[in-house]
Amino acid sequence: QVQLVESGGGLVQAGGSLRLSCAASGRTFNSEVRGWFRQAPGKERDFVAVIRWSAGTTYYADSVSGRFTISRDNAKNTVYLQMNNLKPEDTGVYYCAAGFPSNLRSSENYSHWGQGTQVTVSS
Secondary structure, three states, X not given: OEEEEEEOOEEEEOOOOEEEXXXXXXXXXXXXXXXXXXXXXXOOXXXXXXXXXXXXXXXXXXXXXXXXXXXXXXXXXXXXXXXXXXXXXXXXXXXXXXXXXXXXXXXXXXXXXXXXXXXXXXX
């Protein structure tokens, strides 16, 4: 069993920055993929960014590329999402995910999820 605990959400003005953290515990694997999805009210859960834990390869949604950076700390078993130049459309609940997805960008392919952390960007 894997537990994922997110932190770091909050309220920020447009153009500001936030850093999200996702600490994993339990039965984790170096071969898995971990990352972030987000869900705005009334919308589906969308891909944001993920990282292959062992290789460190990163993948980003076009809407966040160049503004967000995903990284990992192996010693802390934690994945981070540094979010810069935030926009109101980045508002939503951000969920940490882990698993062995056949499609990295589909939320249906991840087996473990955190409880989510709210990010609100005001204009």
